[in-house]
Amino acid sequence: MAYDEGLTQRIRELVGEMPGMKEKKMFGGVGFILNGNMACGVSGDGLMARVGIDDYAEALTEAHVTTFGPAGREMRGWVLVTAPGIEDDASLAALVDRGIAFAAGLPPK
Numbered sequence: 001m002a003y004d005e006g007l008t009q010r011i012r013e014l015v016g017e018m019p020g021m022k023e024k025k026m027f028g029g030v031g032f033i034l035n036g037n038m039a040c041g042v043s044g045d046g047l048m049a050r051v052g053i054d055d056y057a058e059a060l061t062e063a064h065v066t067t068f069g070p071a072g073r074e075m076r077g078w079v080l081v082t083a084p085g086i087e088d089d090a091s092l093a094a095l096v097d098r099g100i101a102f103a104a105g106l107p108p109k
Contacts, residue, residue: 003028003029004044007092008029008042014093015100022034027070028044029041029042029048030042034104035106037106038050038103040095049080049081049096049098050099050102051079052077056077056078064083065080067079081095
């Protein structure tokens with residue numbers, strides 16, 4: 001499955017030249033990795049967002065949010081936000097910031 005290059009570009013614009021941020025193709029999409037820890041990414045036309053185990057169940061109750069996992073294997077602590085949930089820039093920025101904040105709290109790899 002191809003990934004949404006437009007969404008990828010929107011995320012690139014949000015993260016800008018953030019120190020420690022790298023972009024890498026993975027899971028058939030693109031991941032944004034902060035200091036060696038993945039923060040968020042693009043899968044198909046949706047956003048993979050790292051919310052952590054503690055916030056996982058609550059995140060799944062939000063609109064347009066579902067489980068995420070390659071090959072159908074659920075990755076607890078990660079959610080997939082479908083296209084309607086990230087149409088506006090403010091919603092996308094909030095989710096990207098959430099993933100960055102989680103990754104920033106982890107030890108660098």
